[in-house]
Amino acid sequence: MALYDLVFEGGGAKGMAFVGALEVFKQAGHTHRRIVGTSAGAITATLTGAGYSPEELFTECTKTDPATGNPVFASFMDAPVESDFTKQLIEGCETIALMKQAGFPFSGMLENVEEKIIQALLHLELYRELFSFNECGGFYAGDKALNWFRDRLVQKGMAADVTWADFAKKTGKDVSVVTTDVTDKEMVVLNARTAPNVPVAESVRMSMSIPFVWREMIWKPEWGTYRLLNGSGQMVERVKAGHIFVDGGVLSNFPLRLIALSTPDVVAVMGPTDPNGAGNLGLYLDASVMVPGADVSDTIRPRLRAADRVTRLIDTLTDSSDLAIIRQYESSVCRLPVGGYGTTEFRMSAERQQLLINSGKTAMQKYLAQ
Secondary structure (H helix, E strand, O other): OOOOEEEEOHHHHHEEEEHHHHHHHHHOOOOEEEEEEEEEHHHHHHHHOOOOHHHHHHHOOOOOOOOOOOHHHHHHHOOOOOOHHHHHHHHOOOOHHHHOOOOOOEEEOOHHHHHHHHHHOOOOOOHHHHHHHHHHEEOOOOHHEEEEEEEEHOOOOOOOOOHHHHHHHHOEEEEEEEEEEOOOOOEEEEEOOOOOOOOOHHHHHOOOOEEEEEEOOEOOOOHHOEEEEEEOOOOOOOOOOOEEEEEEHHHHOOOOHHHHHHHHHHHHHOOOOOOOOEEEEEEEEEEEEOOOOOOOOOOHHHHHHHHHHHHHHHHHHHHHHHHHHHHHHHHHEEEEEEEEEOOOOOOOOHHHHHHHHHHHHHHHHHHHHH
């Protein structure tokens, strides 16, 4: 039995492999101290910190929607609704600007004709996705994912919008999620130290906002400031209200450095800790190794092709930024084969789900056997 600091990589639907790995980790008698995650890893890290066992995670991950029979995660790709777009957003949208610039027929002759055309088009689900893509940074609303996560917190006796401060008090767990502030162009680590007043569910939604897939998130004024420790151990508060946030994987998809290093920038967000108090274990979703028995995914929706290409590009860029730390601490990395699966493959069959979970189990068994 051993105590570990755990890091979960981002990877969208591929993150289901974590469930199998955690089951074996628990069966071996191991437990965790600090838990860190990005995107899908943020979901796993936070639910684990909230008290979900691997068995409970399996149940939640493999549920289906009674109405459609689709996996519950398929609902995460939810089209925006018309009420998502304010009058101010519509009036200032690029499409109207282009209509006016191009001399659109009846422009200037009929009152607000461009706005009325946009409002009519917004009755169409596909146009709402395209409008959201252009004006809000992503095809999908992400509200179903946010509400699903809130419900999981409630299921463990917490408020749906429990803050990091209250989450830490309730669970006694040290959980961090990684997101990206595109306004300040920096990686942001959210936890009870840095963002005590930010809701946990909103933080996870920030961390999973894959660019061009889900809408960007905006830091709300009521969430307060982002708090960092300076070199003297004093608290420095930075205003983030109004800043735009996207997937943490844009800058660090596998933030192993947050548990492996004790450099000033790491201490600033993770706090001082005993480096010998726990072992380090990073769960890495290795797309270069095929999942045994699985074929390459062919379930990507046609209108998501562009977003999927961007996702693969981001995977490449973020993997390269994390490669140095992976190489330095290779012995602390458990590689979970996820080859053949797509980041946005949320509609995978029960059989493909099980193959992915089994892949995680086998990889962790081999890792612990070393």
